[in-house]
Amino acid sequence: MKEIKPAILFFIVFTILCGGVYPAVVTSIAHAVFPKQAKGSFITDKSGREIGSALIGQPFSDARYFWPRPSATTDFGYNPMTSGGSNSGPTNPDFLKTVGDRVKSLHDTGITGNIPADLVEASASGLDPHITPEAAKVQVPRVAKARGMTMEELKKLVDARTEDRQLGFLGEQRVNVLELNLELDKLSR
Template identity: 50%
Template sequence: MKKNFLISIWFTLATALLFGIIYPLVVTGLAQVLFPKQANGELIRKDGNLVGSHLIGQPFTASGYFYSRPSAAGTAGYDPTASGGSNLGPTNKALIDRVNASVQQLQATNPNVTVPVDLVTTSGSGLDPDISPASADFQVPRVARERGMSEHDLRAVVANHTKGRQFGILGEPRVNVLDLNLDLDTMHPRR
């Protein structure tokens, strides 16, 4: 009995050491060596100040900026400590009302054009930094007008920020909203 008790104590300590300390340190070390940018959050700095991350979305509400997807992460959205979807089903009245209100608001700025679904629906994480090229294209007239740019020139900037499928097969083409807006601030400041 005493022997079994000691074996269980030693096994508990050994597994705690192995999986609680050694394994996390090895994985963290490998991540830092193999993927240092991603392991550190792909942070974006402008003039020495931290402005965001390539991996986490943030809200843009000013008219001269491309809007991100809506977020259900936290009460105000875009809270990285409360990542998750809204858990509202497709027949939920609150979801239907929110989506309809968003569609009406967006169509007011770009009438007679179908609003892309990712501009009015949240993602599973609530923190997606990207929108579809269709969502970016939908916003081009509004942003071009606010920045005093031609739509053609702005579409070229969007095309430069459009990334294809990962490894050519995974996911969908996407545009990182923060990268695009920062580039626009540098190249074509708002009026």
């Protein structure tokens, strides 16, 4: 009985500290230091209506738009409630079939040559909003044809929307697909 009282007190104190105080402090700091990100990095249209988040991928299948990475989320693509990858390894027959089907599908749309992996493999979260600049550039001919734009215009747009590595050395160069497509809509109006 002597050990139970301190254990219960310890449990209550650390529940309050770790479950209440710490999250409140971290959330407050996040809102102060990174206000846009802490609120979801929402992207709005001209009227102020939220149309997406810069942090979560969205499906695009129209030939007039750049396409994102495939999503491995269940129910429907880019569902943040079921975030997760397929957990299939590179020797899994289902994974190989899925990737093969995606490659064939992209070739059927007119994309030629090597297809970057991020156009046929889902990210670990299934929600990645970015593709590599190479993945955007292989789509340029299709988008140019669908929109009646020159490939040079689109290549410049992809280059302009390419984000560098964070802090110059973290991650890879990337292109946010939603932001690229919104910029594309502005150009072709």
